[in-house]
Amino acid sequence: MSSARFRINEPHVLHQTIDNEAVIINLDTGNYYSLLKSGADVWSAVERGAGISEIVAALARKYKAAEKVLEDSVVKFVEQLQTEGLIEALHEANDSDNPPTAHEETSAAPQGPFEPPVLEKYEDMQDLILLDPIHEVDEEKGWPHARRPGKPDPKP
């Protein structure tokens, strides 16, 4: 199984998990996303620095499904996250590297049925998001302050 690891594409991506829902914003495109259930699980595993096999293992602890099914879902989903610019693959880790994982919740939650992760994508506020984050409030420096860090121009 691939040992590829990923990093969240910060600072171009903002994200936070609220009530088991991962909400993600791509500041370069103005798209925003919601991940629930297994999708949020994959996201939190990626956030912890897990590789594919560790993500699959994390899901296997939580859901009842054949490992092959989990692996196919994870591979496909991680590809989708990359296509959307939310995460990027890191170079293959050295074998000597200790995977920075396995610190996740170990509660023996009862296994539930597995539903493949779904990336809910919202495009309706692109123009607002592209304009907004650079024009911000800073309580120390006064507001507003506008800044566009070196990032691609918004699409027309």
Added chain:
Amino acid sequence: METAALALISVIITVYNGARYLAAAIESVLAQTYQPVELVVVDDGSDDGSEKIAGGFLPALRHFYYPHEGMGGARNRAVALAEGSFLAFLDADDLFPSDRLERQMAKFTRDPALEVVYGHVREFVSPDLDEMSAKRLRAAAKRIRGRLPGAMLIRREAFLRVGLFDTTLKVGVGLDWAARASERQLRNVMVPEIVMERRLHSDNNALRQKESRNQYVQVLKSAIDRRRATRRT
């Protein structure tokens, strides 16, 4: 024959320690080809001389100074003070092109059923920046469709129907309001012209602070929740 009185537009500038570009913002409102315009400047407790700058334009504007509260609260105060039947918002570092209100009001004249008229935004790197700071900024090559408060001319009743600005947010105040406005599906049109010039000037980016980033995400999480609730009903 007496000509029908034109509708009063209230332009709202809120400022907190924005002395550097405030005069230019004020001048861009006073230079509007449309009249009558009431300019309401609410100072949110500045201590950098903003108060004196705005005061220097009296009596061409209405000037108010309050203890510091935050952008949402300051804008809400200004809305309460504004007497116009139409509202426009300008940040203290941005500029209105002089024909902006005239162009947007022409749309209302043609179609009185409209509730809000949006326009496009152009960004520019503030010319007073030194080379180093200017290099770090990049203005969008193209005009951007502006649905943010700074790009709209809106009927007062329509604004109040969407609701006031969120006073708990430090970031995403405009985004939050615009998201709520889009859910109300106001009768709107967007003019192709530039209605706001956005100045890029600071090397500061509030989104670097984790608390601010989280708050920004929460604004969108709320929008997602409202959408799901609407879909269910």
